[in-house]
Amino acid sequence: MRPSKTSRLILLTALALAVAGCATSALDMAPDRPDAPWKPPTDATGAIKPGPEASTAGAGGGYVLPPNRALAVIPPAPAVNPHRAYALPDLIDIAESHNPDTRIAWDEARKAALAAGIAESSYLPDITASAVGAYQDGHGNNSALGLDTSGNSNAHGVISAISLRWLMFDFGERSATIEAAKQVSAISNIVFTQAHQRVIYNVSLAFYADTAARARARSAAQSLKNAKAVQASAEARYGQGVGTVVEVAQAAQATAQAKLALVQATGGVDDAYLSLLTAMGISPMVRMTIADVAPRHLSPALDAPVQAIVAEALARRPDMLSAYAAQQASLANVRAAQAEFMPKVFLSATGAYNSGGLSVTSLPAIGQLAPTGNISGSQFNGTILAGLTVPLYDGGSRAAILGQAEASADSADAALAKARDETVRQVVGAENALRTSLAAYSASKALATAAQTSYDAAFAAYQKGVGSVTDATTAETQLLQAQNAATDSYSAVLSAAATLAFTTGGLGAAPP
Structure with missing residues (x-):
């Protein structure tokens, strides 16, 4: 019995409502409430899966997400020699091999090069092969004037075709598009080089800061020795009856301050070392020995005038070269947009091969028709077309693109x-x-020399009983400050020189 129109309508309505309900049912993948923790579903490794909330909260509870054990893998650290002191060129080599920024820039450059290759492929024809197979089967019974007949029929066939489309001439649109893609590739290569320069620069600054931190720690350690020497002298004078308890207390206070300064300087060494490993892009768990900066003569005069330095930077900085390439790419895009207003000449060709068969069975035989008939055949055809397309009207889209x-x-x-x-x-x-920084370094050296002389004289005078403990402890504190100033100014000179080289685009290796 065939269903009525009303029943069919009800069935279709129910089906439509069921489909509509499937869309809103996805809300069960979101948190149930705005003020309650989300219970993420996880797999066997702890990875969060998309889907409805889990029946129980994950490990940790509350608003703590469950751990994914597949992520709990510490990345391998580069192999280092524990018996070797790594200088700046060594650190830069390690950074360029392990810093993820250089790898990302390299991948982006490769993607841009492949994009240029895709653009160049527009000069080649598009060739497409297709095959379609079909099968049809039919069966029927008929009755007329007391005569019953039945028949079966089936047909099958295959159509195979190869088509070609080739854009022959487009008034320079493809060449302009290719030029733009090549300029983008050049920009990516420049950015790749810039990424290496930035890694070199960051590692250099971190290396100088690490060296300065270790030098400050050594100065703090020496300052603690000086403070202890002053305290020992104060205690000796007090034991001999020529000193006072106030002098001993002042000396002990200076020693305590020196200890605090050493603790802070040691913490600064750890922080600077961590910053150095971060700049290199390697695990902070790596332990390696860092070499000190080799002492060098720093001239207060620069070799080149600032005009020459600026001219060199304008011609070589990566951002300048990138901006110039971007300008050339934009001009190429303008030419490509202008070519869209011109006609295009194309060539098209198609080759097809058809084969098929038809089988018809009729019982009983009708007239001259045999009970069974089989028909088969095949056909090949080919077409070649050459044409011209002329854009007439597009609602202003080409003008907008231009x-x-x-x-x-x-x-x-x-x-x-x-x-x-x-x-x-x-x-x-x-x-x-x-x-x-060069001027500050020259002044700080003189200050450190004078502070050392002042401390030696104040301490010697106190030991001989002609000076005060206040003068000795003050000179000791000022000596530490002067030594730290000299250390910082020397590091500042090296950092400023690296910064100048980086800003001119000339930092391609470790700073000399």
């Missing part, structure tokens, strides 16, 4: 001008910082 390309080109011009101004500002600022 306007976008021209706006992007204008922005690229502005970005290049901005990069030029930023380059000049950064180079002049880095050159000023280097000059200032």
Whole structure:
């Protein structure tokens, strides 16, 4: 019995409601309440799976997510020689091999190169092969004037085709698109080089900071020895009856301050070492010996005038080169958008092969028709077309795309001008910082020498009974401050020199 129209309508309505309910049922994948913890479903490893909330809270409870044991793997650290002191070039080599920023920049450069290759493939034809198979079967019974007949029929066949489409001429649209893609690839390569320069720069600064931190720790250790010497002298004088308890207390206070300074300096060494490993992009659990900066003569005069330094930076900085390549790519995109208004010439070809068969069975035989008939055949055909397409009207979309390309080109011009101004500002600022740090280093050396002389004289005078413990402890504190100032100013000079080299685009290896 065939279903009525009403029953069919009810069935279709129920099916539509069921489908609509499937969409909203996905809400069970979200948290049930805004003020209650989400209970994430997990697999055997603890990884969170998409789906409805779990029946019980994960490990940790509350608003703590369950741990994914597959992620609890400490990355392997680079092999280091515990008996070797690593200098700055060694650290940079390790960083360039293990820092993820250089790997990411390399992958981006490869993607951009492949994009340029995809653009170049537009010069080649598109060739497509297709095959379609079909089968049809039919059966029927008929009755007329007391005569019953039945028949079966089936048909099958295969259509195989190869089609070709080749754009022959497009008034330079493809060449402009390819040029833009190549410029983007060049930008990615420049960024790759810039990533290495930044790694070199960051490691250099961290290395200088680490060296300065260790030098401050050594100065703090020596300051503690000096403070203990002053305290020992005060105690000896007090034991001989020529000193006072106030002198001993003052000396002990200075020793305690020196101990605190040493603790703080030691903590600074640990922090600087961690910053160095972070700049290198390796595990902070690596333990390696870092070499000190080799002492060198620092001249207070710069070799080149600032105008020459700025000119070199404008010609070589990665951001300047990237901005220039971006400008060239935007101009190519304008040419490609303009070519969209021109006609295109294309070539198209198709080759097809058809084969099929038909089988018909009729019982009983009707007229001259045999009880069973089989028909089969095949056919091959080919077509070649050459044509011209002329854009007439598109609702202004091409004009809008051209306007976008021209706006992007204008922005690229502005970005290049901005990069030029930023380059000049950064180079002049880095050159000023280097000059200032050189002058500060020269002054700090003289201060450290004078502070050492003052401490030696104050301590000797106190030991001989002609000086005060206050003068000795004050001189000892000032000596530590002067030594730290000399250490920091020396590190500042090296950092400023690296910064100047980085801002000019000339930092391609460890700073000399």
